[in-house]
Amino acid sequence: QKEVEQNSGPLSVPEGAIASLNCTYSDRGSQSFFWYRQYSGKSPELIMSIYSNGDKEDGRFTAQLNKASQYVSLLIRDSQPSDSATYLCAGRPLNDYKLSFGAGTTVTVRA
Amino acid sequence: GAVVSQHPSRVICKSGTSVKIECRSLDFQATTMFWYRQFPKQSLMLMATSNEGSKATYEQGVEKDKFLINHASLTLSTLTVTSAHPEDSSFYICSARDQEDRGYNEQFFGPGTRLTVL
Numbered sequence: 001q002k003e004v005e006q007n008s009g010p011l012s013v014p015e016g017a018i019a020s021l022n023c024t025y026s027d028r029g030s031q032s033f034f035w036y037r038q039y040s041g042k043s044p045e046l047i048m049s050i051y052s053n054g055d056k057e058d059g060r061f062t063a064q065l066n067k068a069s070q071y072v073s074l075l076i077r078d079s080q081p082s083d084s085a086t087y088l089c090a091g092r093p094l095n096d097y098k099l100s101f102g103a104g105t106t107v108t109v110r111a
Numbered sequence: 112g113a114v115v116s117q118h119p120s121r122v123i124c125k126s127g128t129s130v131k132i133e134c135r136s137l138d139f140q141a142t143t144m145f146w147y148r149q150f151p152k153q154s155l156m157l158m159a160t161s162n163e164g165s166k167a168t169y170e171q172g173v174e175k176d177k178f179l180i181n182h183a184s185l186t187l188s189t190l191t192v193t194s195a196h197p198e199d200s201s202f203y204i205c206s207a208r209d210q211e212d213r214g215y216n217e218q219f220f221g222p223g224t225r226l227t228v229l
Binding site for chain 2: 034036041042043044045046049088097098099101102103104
């Protein structure tokens with residue numbers, strides 16, 4: 001079993017809608033979680049990080065962490081065509097600096 | 112924000128040659144750098160963890176004699192793909208962890224190097 005699993009997608013949403021991305025992890029010791037956005041042919045860029053249970057909002061992005069259920073989610077509100085990309089979920093175990101990445105979910109926002 | 116650069120951004124080489132890729136942290140010191148490889152439509156695969164002044168730690172299945180990593184300073188790590196073959200063609204991405212990190216372990220990614228082996 002992979003340490004980090006993402007809902008497979010691809011996900012297609014109309015412009016202005018909410019895109020919902022989910023991620024589960026198997027290591028209960030994981031402490032920090034990150035959402036990266038990766039455009040085709042480019043390297044990942046960090047868009048959200050979350051360490052505590054609950055919600056964290058940054059602009060149109062909201063990350064949610066539930067350590068009891070071992071899932072992390074990302075909501076993109078008012079989706080724009082520029083949000084079309086692959087979103088990678090990553091987790092960091094306790095006492096380790098390495099990140100475990102999910103397979104990624106490709107989001108397409110239709111104009 | 113923290114900036115990581117990679118050089119070259121794109122390289123094409125003949126089979127059997129060696130290719131060196133540089134990863135630099137431009138405005139912070141990086142105790143630890145990471146090297147990833149990404150094949151088309153796949154996620155990032157960690158190849159190795161590079162620690163300044165010590166030997167790199169390779170992930171299972173990654174040949175340390177083929178992928179030579181040197182982290183000679185707090186701002187520079189290099190990955191050398193030795194005797195490259197077409198199956199080594201991939202997108203190589205480095206990331207760096209700020210020495211001043213207080214536990215959040217944010218990794219800053221370089222722009223990547225596209226390697227094509229003919």
